[in-house]
Amino acid sequence: MSTGSRADGENRSKGGNRRGPGDHNGGAASEGHVQRTASGKSVGGKNSVSKASGNKTSGGKNGGGKPGGRRPSLKPGLPARSAAAAIIDAVLGGHSLDAALDPVDGASALAVLPERDRALARAIVGVSLRRLGQIEDALGRLVTRPLPAKARAVHAILVISAAQLLFLDVPDHAAVSLAVDLAHADRHTEHYATFVNGVMRALARGRAEILAAQDAPRLNTPSWLYERWSAAYGVEAAGRIAEAHMGEAALDLTVKSDPQGWAERLGGTVLPTGSVRLTPRGQIERLDGYLDGAWWVQDAAAALPARLLGDVAGKRVADLCAAPGGKTAELAVAGARVTAVDISPARLERLASNLARLGLHAEIVVADLAEWQPEAPFDAVLLDAPCSATGTIRRHPDVVRLKGPADIAALAALQASLLRRAAGWVALGGTLVYCTCSLEPEEGEQQIARFLAEGAPFRRVPVRADEIGGLAECLTADGDLRTLPFHLPATDDRRGGLDGFFAARLVRVED
Numbered sequence: 001m002s003t004g005s006r007a008d009g010e011n012r013s014k015g016g017n018r019r020g021p022g023d024h025n026g027g028a029a030s031e032g033h034v035q036r037t038a039s040g041k042s043v044g045g046k047n048s049v050s051k052a053s054g055n056k057t058s059g060g061k062n063g064g065g066k067p068g069g070r071r072p073s074l075k076p077g078l079p080a081r082s083a084a085a086a087i088i089d090a091v092l093g094g095h096s097l098d099a100a101l102d103p104v105d106g107a108s109a110l111a112v113l114p115e116r117d118r119a120l121a122r123a124i125v126g127v128s129l130r131r132l133g134q135i136e137d138a139l140g141r142l143v144t145r146p147l148p149a150k151a152r153a154v155h156a157i158l159v160i161s162a163a164q165l166l167f168l169d170v171p172d173h174a175a176v177s178l179a180v181d182l183a184h185a186d187r188h189t190e191h192y193a194t195f196v197n198g199v200m201r202a203l204a205r206g207r208a209e210i211l212a213a214q215d216a217p218r219l220n221t222p223s224w225l226y227e228r229w230s231a232a233y234g235v236e237a238a239g240r241i242a243e244a245h246m247g248e249a250a251l252d253l254t255v256k257s258d259p260q261g262w263a264e265r266l267g268g269t270v271l272p273t274g275s276v277r278l279t280p281r282g283q284i285e286r287l288d289g290y291l292d293g294a295w296w297v298q299d300a301a302a303a304l305p306a307r308l309l310g311d312v313a314g315k316r317v318a319d320l321c322a323a324p325g326g327k328t329a330e331l332a333v334a335g336a337r338v339t340a341v342d343i344s345p346a347r348l349e350r351l352a353s354n355l356a357r358l359g360l361h362a363e364i365v366v367a368d369l370a371e372w373q374p375e376a377p378f379d380a381v382l383l384d385a386p387c388s389a390t391g392t393i394r395r396h397p398d399v400v401r402l403k404g405p406a407d408i409a410a411l412a413a414l415q416a417s418l419l420r421r422a423a424g425w426v427a428l429g430g431t432l433v434y435c436t437c438s439l440e441p442e443e444g445e446q447q448i449a450r451f452l453a454e455g456a457p458f459r460r461v462p463v464r465a466d467e468i469g470g471l472a473e474c475l476t477a478d479g480d481l482r483t484l485p486f487h488l489p490a491t492d493d494r495r496g497g498l499d500g501f502f503a504a505r506l507v508r509v510e511d
Helices: 078-092 097-101 115-130 132-142 149-167 172-184 190-212 223-233 235-244 259-266 326-333 345-358 405-423 445-453
Strands: 251-255 276-278 295-297 316-320 337-342 363-366 378-384 426-436 458-460 481-483 501-508
Touching: 078 097, 078 115, 078 149, 078 172, 115 132, 115 149, 132 149, 132 190, 149 172, 149 190, 172 190, 223 235, 251 259, 251 326, 259 276, 295 326, 316 326, 316 405, 326 337, 326 345, 326 378, 337 345, 345 363, 378 405, 405 426, 405 445, 426 445, 445 458, 445 501
Parallel strands: 316 337, 316 378, 337 363, 378 426
Antiparallel strands: 251 276, 251 295, 426 501, 458 501, 481 501
8 A cells, every 4th residue: 555645845746546637617629510709700620611710621640649749940939838738738648747847757848948938838837727627618619529539739739829818918929820830840730730720810809708708716627626615615615715726826935944034035925824925936946045945845834734743842753744845844943853754765865855955854764654663652743644635736736637536535545544553653642733735524624533533542632823823714613724725815915825734633642
């Protein structure tokens, strides 16, 4: 059994099974039957006349597949869009965004692009995924017959081009022209260039009416998730969660000391929780203080569970599912003697690298928690259990395409097993904090309710508002921590929102 973990700290990644495209409640972009747009124009498909372009599309045999036939081009903006299309193609094919972005094994040439082009490609990818339901609905209003399976790369071109036309500040003529150039640049998609041109021109004409007719939060959220959140938090809150997911998350830092000073130096603000919030810009490694190890990247919500352990100075603390080390760093800065355990050697290498940059130390253990056994109980244990990561959709918009109901059920069973094992490693009077970055009650509230109902020798210690920056709205009736993506709303000088997190604090009592 795997006990692979998710990361908080510096750019969280998600574990779990890969899944194919999810339900975004919008018709898939397609080729074939003619359908009129809101403005009365129409576009055609394979071997049909497009009124938008006046030409016939050829729809040749090799109209898609893996984007491997890309021809080099020096036209400004095209390499970034080529990289974006390759990434989207990989994600829609079931790969995680992190895997697609990998500089060695990823699906794009992102690593070799200039910084400006890398930033543009990432921006296009982010908007394409966050607004995928709207994009596919818009494309589905224009054409009706699905593209051939071999033309998957054409669909990726349509998606990223539609993202620019609908949601990015790209002139219509540039978005259309670059979409056509992108189709021409690959031998697998060049036969669809006229078709792409017709669809994009029709989309530009019908944009205003299409967007006005869409329920954006609903379209961009799979039905199964929207229904879950409505049941758990209410219909209004579900809508606010879905709406929060359409925006890019801020960049939050946990600093070793002097949050106000670092906020001033970096042009950010200090949140009520103590994290420093910035608007993402440029490479993180170039920010003041990075090389000096003064701070690390960690969502403000992800920084809260470790603080629930209280004063850990001099105590033995286990950080379970620890990589890449955001919580480990918090505990080490607080003076704990930390044992960081994770199943992944590669992720622990990253943890060790992060700690080295920060000038911090922890005992690092590569182990499967299902088999590992510590030599002695710990004064405190922090279990950041593997989960569906539905609380991190603002940062990882591919989650909605990679996870499904079956994944949540399987993860909940794993979490229950890990919670029982972790509980056995807590000394009498010691503290156990269980947390997940999931919005699903089965992975949070229900885990703790069942654990205590089964007679575990623990009692709940409610979290106080003053421990989390006064954010009383982030506390449940039982006193557990429950942050939602729309909590901590935006102000004039900072972006709003938090990752969705659950955490409960328990203390070991006599059996």
